Amino acid sequence: MAERIAGPEIERLIQLLARLPGLGPRSARRAALHLIRKREELLAPLADAMHVARERVVVCSSCGNVDTRDPCTLCADERRDATTLIVVETVGDLWALERAGAVRGRYHVLGGVLSPLDGVGPRDLNLARLVERVREGGVAEVILAVNATVDGQTTAHYIVDLLSDTPVRVTRLAHGVPVGGELDYLDEGTLAAALRQRTSL
């Protein structure tokens, strides 16, 4: 807004909302108005939930997940398979894998990937704890669920080296055609990988 049309308090709310991923300046204004209209049903509980998150969310000292308890809900869940350790870049990736619900193992959040260009080295990632967890024993397989990007694959190879003197099996996610995907829209690299790793029917 070029000129002040409301008190600074409302403009500050809009500016902060606009910094959320997925909201631009226009949708932040719409969100602010929506919040003001739904003061008791949404604005108040959301402010409270943020307050609680600010006070109580911690990073799990074992796996790097975020939760309101340490160890986190997943690490504390005895029913989960402790022999399988799924390594992910971010907590968002962990949540995505949990939604897929294909594995009920434990997780390990790296907090990023190796990226020389961005100045991210091994010390910036949660790698020492990963080696520690593997050496503590009980882990049979480490699944590297990192992104299929150059940095992700570099990180995967680095971890393979790190764990080479341990007896664990290290695997990575399959490459291939996304479920529901159309071949015509896929890049050649994916198609070639899907052909190479074809499975019998």
Next chain:
Amino acid sequence: MAERIAGPEIERLIQLLARLPGLGPRSARRAALHLIRKREELLAPLADAMHVARERVVVCSSCGNVDTRDPCTLCADERRDATTLIVVETVGDLWALERAGAVRGRYHVLGGVLSPLDGVGPRDLNLARLVERVREGGVAEVILAVNATVDGQTTAHYIVDLLSDTPVRVTRLAHGVPVGGELDYLDEGTLAAALRQRTSL
């Protein structure tokens, strides 16, 4: 999330964020993670801004705008032209007109439009105060900046009737081709209106 993967506090934050316009379940999760990562820079100030908004935002008793003061910043601004009253449906429309910055008049927010189907009648809108403001004198022109929908136009006609025994001039926004718009994509009604109301070069 099918199963609990984090404490209920984080899931509650995600659920509340997902109720903001423009955010779905997936972007709400992304926003929650972003907030948790930027705890001091974003989560804390946003929670505070929401708290302030909840405590202090009021509806202006004169024009129906929302602000932290009553009368609102716009009504209190003596430099604004009090002879021009711009009638809008919502505060969002008021903000949009202010961004356009074409008129420096006063506003009047109806809080909706007449809509028999949705059970919205004249008593549900901020109409009595509009007539009062016009009768108090000082207003020369009432610009009906309501949406070009059936309900918006019905409301416009209703207001014209309401103010018919006052000396004010009642106008409405022009119909025509949006600036930057392509004729090929416009509906026939808009094109016909743009032709009828063509201007000399």
